[in-house]
Amino acid sequence: MIPFLDLKAQYRQIKPEIDAAVARAIGSAQFVLGPEVAAFEERFADYCKVAHCHAVNSGTSALHLALLAAGIGPGDEVITVSMTFVATTAAVLYSGAKPVFVDVDPVTWTMNPASIEAAITPRTKAILPVHLHGLMADMDPIMSIARRHGLLVIEDAAQAHGAEYKGRRAGSIGDLGCFSFYPGKNLGAFGEGGAVVTDRPDLARRVSLLRDWGQEAKYKHVIAGYNYRMDGIQGAVLNVKMDYIEAWTEARRSIAAEYDRLLSTLSPARPLPPWYSRHVYHVYALRLSRRDEALRALHGAGIGAAIHYPVPVHLQKAYAELGYGLGDLPVTERLANEFLSLPIYPELLPEQVAEIVSKLKTVSPLGFARPIDGERDEILARPNNRRAS
Template sequence: MIPFLDLKAQYATIGHDIEAAALRVLRSGRFVLGDEVATLEDNFAAYCGTRHAIAVNTGTSALHLALLAAGVKRGDEVITTPFTFIATAAAIRYIGARPVFVDIDPATFNIDPGRIEEAITPRTRAIVPVHLYGQMADMDAILAIAEKHGLAVIEDACQAHGAEYKGHRAGSMGISGCFSFYPGKNLGACGEGGMVVTNSDDHAKQIRMLRDWGQDRRYHHIVEGYNYRMDAIQGAILAVKLAQLENWIEARRTRARLYGQLLTGPTVDAPREAAGRRHVWHVFAVRTRDREQLQKMLAREGVETGLHYPVPVHLQPAFADLGYDVGSFPTAEAAADSVLSLPLYPELELSSVEKICDLIVQDAYVD
């Protein structure tokens, strides 16, 4: 069996350090925020090349607070992509704002900047590009549009820890960037976690208050806030893992290159790293004409696969009230119908990548 993801394999390499970090927190008696989380914030800000990093309990919370800090209010519109995990749009709705979707670039799966301006209205307040699968969106074009129209850019970098665009780290180019530390992410907690990074002192101050009941000091509540604080154990564990992140990224990139070299033939179209980008390969999603058949064949051979994502957000029943129909975003819908995610994680044996590619290439020539 080749699993789609093997968190036990990662734990085996750093388990002693993780256990020591968790035990240190347990012995300290400080279980929420505190020095462990502050250390993670300092290290993650330095890693991303930003002035501030504010730890929260989930990536969704990070998006929610970043939108609030940017001044998005009920009735406003926020432009984003329909081809993403539902949390991107859900965070917009938490505020009472409306997600306005724009179709994607078929080569990168990210929002197509050439379609953004036609979606802008007098109610538009922000653009949320999603750096899907670990590759950054076309930030130069997006930032130019935002500047022209006076809009905030909030990067959904929940799948893109360490990704780069022309030398700039994910999260560092917009007014803020948001990360998830869900266990399966390239940098994953042993539970839930998230982070907002920003170069704005004002935004950082506001987000720190918002995550902790809106207080600037204990029992002094300046704004209406939330309980979005990070647990100290997660902060300590993530600090251990952050020190390994670059090694893990390079291991992912090695395996992605091997996939790209070996996946030849008519069965699949392998993803590619765009010029000027550093793809960190959170997901290696191929396109295939007959996904069900390919997925079943790989399952019979003991290879687990995933679907990211089979239904675009605009066609989810939870968002039916937005009024979008089938055909509203044909490129995103075509991607949703054809993508299949193959196993990719740092500990995946190169021989397993070769086996998967052999199975796919051979299957292309079976009548």
């Protein structure tokens, strides 16, 4: 059996440090925010190469607070993508604004900058790109469009801890960056957790107030806020994991490179990270034309493959009121029908990778997906076309 994710293996690796950190947090009786959370905030801000980090109780809360801190509210529109977990859309709706979906790029599977300007209206206030699977969206054109139209940019970096775009870390390019520390993330807590990062002191102050009932001192509430605080035990756990995140990230990248090497003769359809990007491989996904059959075959062999995400947000019943239908986002919809995610985590052994690929090759007659319209032309047209090292 090869699980899709093995959090027990990670815990065994760092058990003495984790146990000591949790005991320290409990012994301090600082269960909400406190010194462990403050220490983590300082370290994570430095890791993201930003001035401010405020830890919260989930990645969804991080998105919600970032939108509120940016002044997004009822009557506003936020341009985002449907190829994401539903939390991205939910957070926009929590703020009272309306999500406006654009399609993704057929090469990188992240927000297609070419589709943004047509979606801008007088009500548009922000752009919310999602760094999918550990690969950052094409941020330079997104930022250029935003500045030209006076819009804010909020990065959904829930899957992209440590990812880079032209040497800049995820969360550091937009006005605000939002992270999740859900246990299965590249940097995961022992429960829920999240953070908002920014270089802007005005936005940082609003996030700090909003997460803690809007109070600047005990019982001095200057704005209406929320109880979105991170607990001390999660801060302690994340502090320990900060010592390992770079080693774990490089392990993920090495495993992805081994997948690439072993699959190269099959020419699988997978995202092509630009040479200037550092993909951190929260997910290693490829596209299969008969994906569901391949998934059943892998599961039958004891391999924990998965799908991210089989139904894009704009086609989810819960969000039907937004008015989108089948055919509105053709690239997103095709990807959702073809994605297959293979196991990837730092503790995955080389022989396990080889076993996964060997089994995948036996089901390869099920077919790697054909290029999406425009994909091949875009790949050939891009300068310095090579995979990121």
